Amino acid sequence: MRLSNPQLIESVPAGAEILWHDTERAFCKLRGDGGSSGGYAFIPVPPDADYPTVEGLSRLTREYELKDHLDASWAVRPLELVRTDGRTMLIVDYAGGEPLDHIVQGPMEIGKFLRLAIGMSGALSRLHGRGVIHKDIKLANVLADADTEKIWLTGFGIASRLPRERQPPAPPEFIAGTLAYMAPEQTGRVNRSIDSRSDLYSLGVTFYEMLTGALPFTAADPMEWVHCHIARQPPAPIERRADLPQSVSAITMKLLSKTAEERYQTAAGVEGDLRRCLLEWESQRLVSDFAPGVREAPDRLNIPERLYGRDVEIDTLLTAFDRIVAGGRPELVLVSGYSGIGKSAVVNELHKPLVPPRGLFASGKFDQYKRDIPYATLAQAFQSLVRPLLSKNERELQIWSDALREALDPNASLIVDLVPELRHIMGEQPPVPELAPQEAQRRFQLVFRRFISVFATPEHPLALFLDDLQWLDVATLDLLEDLLTQPDLQNLLLIGAYRDNEVSATHPLMRKLQIMRQGGATLRDIVLAPLTRDDLEQLLSDSLRCEPERAAPLAHLLHEKTTGNPFFAIQFIGTLADEGLLAFDYVGGRWEWNLESIRAKGYTDNVVELMVGKLARLPAATQKALQQFACMGNRAEFGMLSMVYEESVDRLHGHLWDAVLAGLIFRSEDSYRFLHDRVQEAAYSLIPQQQRAAAHLHIGMLLAEHTPAAHVEESVFEIVNQLNRGSHLIASTGQRERVADLNLIAGRRAKVSTAYVSALKYLRAGRALLGEETWDQNYGLIFAIEYLMAECELLTADMIAAEERLSELARRARNRHDYCVVTRLRLTLYTTLDRSDRSVDVFLEWLRKLPRQGHNSKVDFPALARLGMKVRGGTRPRL
Known part of the structure; x- marks a missing residue:
């Protein structure tokens, strides 16, 4: 093969013959000893550098790890991953064939297409039967023997054993896979999960190309590819090629359905219809018309991810975004309802319309166990x-860097401390000067608005979704008020979701929303009601592929048990299938159930209890890992969870695998997250009540021990949130002082961020660990905590508490510096209260003590005393 890429030539071992290559890797025949064949290998191709990319190497590793799940009869099976002479190679079991993109040079003869397509469907069916999703089916990843028409799959570099996963709405150029062949759900823009049916969409694109010689869509850039897959309908193959049988065209178009529920459900179903076509074609050179997929009988329960009964609410949300796109002022859309009612699902429907205007979507979720961490969700x-942005090229990164510097200088460190990843774009930033508290808060709010304005522009409007507002921190609440009531922001849609049954009229959220409305902010409410019996009837009908009338009695029972809560209803259906009360009848080719048997089981009406039952059926090691995970919140990165679990990452993955298969947790590239808050609650409830504080304390101690000293400050909130939930169990004075010191660090960080209420909570937790003896044993620590508490009490207008604390500190101060700073803060307090008489008393008290502290400067004490008498209007004090 003639080669023009010098990096490719240099990456191939001496004497190896390159059989073919693409932009990602080369397939080579290696030379063995004495010139004999040394086998076959894939070698990653360096793009523009001297070495393969980390991504290229990781794909080879992923492919090798799947070797025990692949068979050489239908896949190019990896044998060995070797590194020699600085090269990494994947040695494979190669039986022949070449990539289909070398064979397909135009529209294929119908019989040849059908034979190859049957082989492809069969190979894909076997792959799915081994529990593997390919995620990159395309002509280049299918090998075919031109003579025998035998098929082998290859290109497993991004394949997954996860039965279902969610692609976040990342920029399309960063999504793994091939955009031209990618299923809509793989783009992360349609609020649906990736599963085996995603491969069937890609198979449809491949069939289309084989039949017509062209792809279903053409696009000029990555975002246009995304828009094509989620919104455009391609012309049917028969419209491009008149000699095609209608049924072959219809099979291809069914595979290209936008939603997984409307596609074939299995590759075996595709293979069956293709065999019917081939039989008729070879016997009579024509194929009769038939509806594709009607003979398919999927025996696996697939509950649709489409939303039922939410059309009006989704339309309200989309209309709000349209106003933002048109340049309207910021709005806050509040989505409320019970836990499990589908608030997040409704909001995530916004991903799809973000594509045409190149909109941006950012989301954060408040955690009930981390509500004191200021701005954590933002x-x-x-x-x-x-x-x-970190993956963009140097020129694009510089554009973003310039925009951020222009917006944030000279106060960028306020935002860099909040989002540390900005350091990689802007570099280290100098600290900001200290200001009076109110000025510091105004400065932070201004800088944050300017930061948001970099992302919220007419070119790419921003939708910012904050979930579980019932657990938000006060500092974030104040910031939201500022964003909605200041006139210098546009192209920003704020969306907040909260459980209305956990938010009373006196909740800080409700009080602040009232203030926002009075301040002229634009707020809109979407209240989600439970699903109706008709909605559940349709859900069951679609899930079980039966008529709504047949599903009606089961829907009635489902509504009775779950009161129309979507999450509860879906989990209840899954439990029936898990326990065999909802089962596929292979003879009748349909799902069967017995209402009396279901009623006799006495299922709970409480979703958490139902989830506890599901968890109890998992292996003991899985339950233990889930308990540790639940202590850490809704999401945890592999490294941190492994540290807490005190096992290797590989063992952690092994123990959590059953929970992944059960759909109770999701696994991404670097972290796990619970399917829902209710699953987390159920996992946490498995820990006996009397052991929970000790579990949190143990986790906190592990985090503190394994966090490098240089990173303690940026990780301190995670650490103390664990420690404080079990701090009452600490007996050692040294340990109590260490934890108090960590709370002091957390309090300082919160105060710098103008989150004064959160700061007070950490400081109070630290102070509670210190006894009276600390004034003698560790004066510096207890004084620092008490003084910072007084500052924050003053800043939160708790004047009585601040006055009492400062009076005590004035009595306790051991040195001139401490006494001076306490006096200064007391003067600030009385000035704020307009108590000039007390200010004079405090000042004169300071003067009395000053000489005894060694002050030797010349002070006109009589003059100061006369001034004091005038201010107080009283008698001359004795100095």
């Missing part, structure tokens, strides 16, 4: 926007 949301 940081989480903006990390999802900033991280993709």
